[in-house]
Amino acid sequence: MKITLHVWRQSDAKDKGHFEKYVHPNVSPDSSFLEMLDEVNEDLLSQNKEPIAFDNDCREGICGACGMVINGAPHGPQRLTTTCQLHMRKFKDGDEVWIEPWRAKAFPVIRDLIVDRGAMDRIIEAGGYISINTQNAQDANALPIPKPVADKAMDAATCIGCGACVAACPNAAAMLFTSAKVSHLGLLPQGQPERARRVGNMVAQMEAEGFGGCTNHGDCAEACPKGIGLEFIARMNRDFFGAMLKSPDHIPARWKRR
């Protein structure tokens, strides 16, 4: 099938960027979206042009590296699917496809479709862990955890950190991402000692990175390739206000002044 692409090209963070048009005359419906881009890139190379830069690695939908806005939707038209798992049979012969990077203040463009998502790592660094040193653990079965609790924690922990939630949000908020980690750890008994501190620090970092606030649009959950639900945002908000009341020491100064 024939596909016409309009791809965002931007040589570096300072460049203004623009769309360029490429036509792929012969796309196999069995190829993945990224395999289609591989072919476009091989063609560009043969014309001595620089290929389109995009992040990708595992191509199994789990590493979270890939991600681009395809026809206005992060990761494209198929629900619960990362860009790498999207296949060309979801498009029609003659389709025009617009491809852009994640757009958010906290995700500066590095080149073409590659953005810097370091802000998400810094949110985790602010508290997205349980402080236990290696060699300090008790026997794994000494702490029974009800299956529904473990399952719910796992639901949250499946987040792949791709940033589609941020790209989808009109406020470029990172609430879904942050709440997934806050909930994964906050649900488990191991995560209780640091629960208040964790949510306070992670929310503070999220704001410091320039992510917007949540205004309940729900576009994030719609775009999430792993089906992380809005319930986790509600849970994070509860944790946050609970911490504000019970352990105000753990809440960033900006919130205390109010």
Next chain:
Amino acid sequence: MELKSNAPLIDAQHPIATAWERHRFNMKLVNPANKRKYSVIVVGTGLAGASAAATLAELGYNIKAFCFQDSPRRAHSIAAQGGINAAKDYPGDGDSVFRLFYDTVKGGDYRSREANVYRLAQLSLNIIDQAVGQGVPLAREYGGLLSNRSFGGAQVSRTFYARGQTGQQLLLGAYQALARQIEANKVEMHVRTEMMDLIVIDGRARGIVSRNLVTGALEAHIADAVVLASGGYGNVYFLSTNAMASNGSAAWRAYRRGALFANPCYTQIHPTCIPVHGEHQSKLTLMSESLRNDGRVWVPKKAEDCGKNPNTIPEEDRDYYLERKYPSFGNLVPRDVASRNAKMVCDEGRGVGATKLGVYLDFSDAINRLGKHVVEERYGNLFEMYERITDEDPYKTPMRIFPAVHYTMGGLWVDYNLQSNIPGLFVLGEANFSDHGANRLGASALMQGLADGYFVIPYTLGHYLATATVDKALPKIAEDHEAVVATLDEVKARVDQLMSIGGSRTPDSFHKELGKIMWEHVGMGRTEAGLKTALELIPKLRAEFYKDLKVVGAAESLNITLEKAARVADFLELAELMARDALNRAESCGGHFREESQTEEGEAKRDDEQFSYVAAWAFKGADEAPELHKEALTFDHVKLTQRSYK
């Protein structure tokens, strides 16, 4: 060169069960106040690298960690699906440390070091405790205790799992521990940075040269020791289940600086992958081997049935060949056996699918026995992934699967301390050769990566630093030290060379061609003639690469073509060493199947008289043949037998 394993004494008075404990006691310690005076480089942030960096930082060392991905959380350990083995014996089905040790040595077809494997089995217990302590949400039963399942090649249920995403969850646990140390300023994290070379000074590993993949800047980093946890080299075949950018360059560059490369020919071909569908294919997708617990593998008895709709082929015309040939293990035979048998039936012309390179994995019995909802609960995410890629519904039509390159058991040679023959260079996880012998059992890669990183390197690295300090062997290295400058210059010259060839072929076109040579001649079945052909074709392709490579753009910027070209250049050398090693090893063992050496039933036939050794190759120069060193393997606890899964 005599290769010393440095394993502790093991005899009647010194049992293997106390070896690691004794060794730990005998190792020197670094005083807590002195640890902050040392710096350590860790390359790679998968399970082995992230766990090592986090643990060493917790102890007080200053760590510089490197990954080529945009975040340490994306290393390819994340894609491991099925699970992690541990000899906890929670199900009470007769498992023990000794049994896990025994199974691993046997599963590796008696080509691993007993002392290392025993330690691995012991440490498996600590890993699960550590992971749960970190909040890794492993699967649980309704009673709240951890759940176990059985996994390919084992007759006990010792595999812990987190749905089909065990690698992801364990890696996030290690990544979070690493994040905590980054926040504590004990780890300086360099993302989007690739190791280009190893800096060796006075015979010791003292640093690396890296390339910043965003700016193209080449930088030297100096440290007291270097830990490589850079993964395997399965991508030498172009098509594999590895991530797109997984590469062998860090290990290969260390080899060129003098580190021995051990058993490069040991490659694991995983039996349950989605078959190749066309030329544009960029990688292969693994379907967890846990599918073999409930799926039945078959092909039509008659070649003429192969094009038919499988649901119309009656039971009596199907050949459930694994169940037929291996009645006691059936569909759960180890990976190498399952893969080879799939190849055999396809070679007989009984393969299915458009390419005839596929066999059925059928769940209809399981669905009838357990109900669709149970099958969905167990494998729902895998079925979805299969449908997304193939556009076929595995609940209705049997899956088609075919073997694909998945894991490389070979890697840099290390001793019991996980130290290479270059003092100060430690190698962990898939990047080293240890523990899995000639074939890795399912759910053992995660176990090894984490054992190495959390529980081995923190002790053995301390011993090295303490000893080297006493010997005054770690002087401060200035940034303008001649060896540092020379290594930087060599890397720069290499980059300039790749940029300036000005030919007509892309890195991918060379990579694909190399992959075809390797799959054809150094793949599942290897012959003397085929390997000799590979040894002619690879140098020719390499010569063409340096004549006709095309790279556009600038070296001083983000340049994906240059990144690929540098990796393919190293694969073109590594491939030759793999073929050479495969030619030298004129026996079959585990994943290395030499067609000349098989039993009457077509099983891999070892030659323990001649080949019970680790083949460790030394670099002798770009156009020189490498030199073979041998580390003899002895087996005192596991009886050498012909593997049988009948």
